[in-house]
Amino acid sequence: MSGDIAVLANPTAGRGRHRGLLPGVVQRLGAAGHPVRLLEASSAEEAEKACHRAVADGCAALVAVGGDGTVHLALQAAAARPVRFGVVPAGTGNDFAAGTGVAADPLTAAADIAEALRAGRSVAVDLARTTGTDGEVRWFGAVLAAGFDAIVNERANRMRWPRGPRRYDLAILLEMMRVRPRLYALEIDGVDHGFEGTLVAVGICPSYGGGLRIVPAADPTDGLLDVVTAAPLSRAAMARLKPRLRSGTHVSDPRVRTFRAKQVRLHSDGIIAYADGERLGPLPLEITCVPGAVQLLR
Structure with missing residues (x-):
């Protein structure tokens, strides 16, 4: 296989705690025998375009180093394209990596990518394709949220204070008051x-939010959406149900329903959907499972 290994790295992922890992990741990826090239971008839009260019130029593999947001950007270029895809989990939430069996340790994951690329080995993993009313297509690999959790994300993104995770916690409290x-x-x-x-989520992988198993039975290789x-739910009921998301036992609650499907159409007025933790856009959306849409190196 010709071409280089194109790497999209987010140095601020995981609140910067993995910043010093990148040289080691590059070194381990280089063991595959291909040149390793870091993609340059100063914004999410530039990062996504850089990934598309790398794939169009015939890179041997596209590797995302970061959390689910970085993976989400890279997937827009790798989905349904003949390119191998790798993930080095280095974010606050690494739900796509966890759901697809990628090693949790970043350096181990990078070494696994190199070994898989050298051996010509990859695993076909499903993705979800979303289509809005304007015809725009976006892909996601973990979970799409379009209920209370999406409303909280939208509020948190509008807030300028406080910084860090406290902003999200405050957004939860404010939205709980008006749920x-x-x-x-x-x-x-x-x-x-x-x-x-109050809640609706569609998943390829089981978890979002850094390990909250919102669709615990989801399997990224079964060709179905969960x-x-x-x-x-009242505020009190939501507060009682939230701790059960970590284990996935909330699905046994009689007020919770689960389905499996190849295609979902979803709409509710005033809801902005989030996928892989990233702002996707307003409902309505058509969501389709595309089996084996990406070839994962692990």
């Missing part, structure tokens, strides 16, 4: 499952 059920139009493989509720919804 209300919403009407959702939900179509699963052509069948109407519209509901009034969907979870929750009926209207």
Whole structure:
């Protein structure tokens, strides 16, 4: 296989705690026998364009070094394209990496990528393709959120204070004060499952938010989306249910429903969807599972 190993690295991922790892990651990737090239970008838009250029230029592999946000950007270029894809988990939340069996240690993950590339070995992993009303296509590999969690993300992104995780915690408290059920139009493989509720998420992998197993049975190689919804929940009920997300036992609650599907259509007024922790855009969306959409090196 010709070409170089194109690396998209986010030095601020994981609040910068892995900043010093990049030289070691590059060294281990180089053991595959290909030149290693760091992609230059000063914004998310530039990073995504750089990934597209690297794939178009015939790179041997595209590797994302960072968290789910970095992976999300790189997947836009690797999805449904004949390029090998690698992940070195170095973020605050590494849900795609965890869900697809990538080693948790960044240096081990980089060494595994090099060995897989050298051996010509990869694993076909599913992705979800989303299409908005404007026809724009975006891909995600972990979970799409379109309920209370998405509303919290949207508020947190508008806030300028406080910095760090406290901003998200404050956003949760503020939205809990005004939580209300919403009407959702939900179509699963052509069948109407519209509901009034508080939560809806669609996943390829089991977790989001750094290990919250929102769709615990999700398998990124089964060719299906996993969907979870929750009926209207009071503030007290949400507070009781939240700790169970870490283990995935919330799905046994009678107010929670789960589905599996090849395609989902979802709409609710005023909801901005988030996928892989990144702002995707307003509903409605059509979400389709694309089996084996990316060849993962691990």
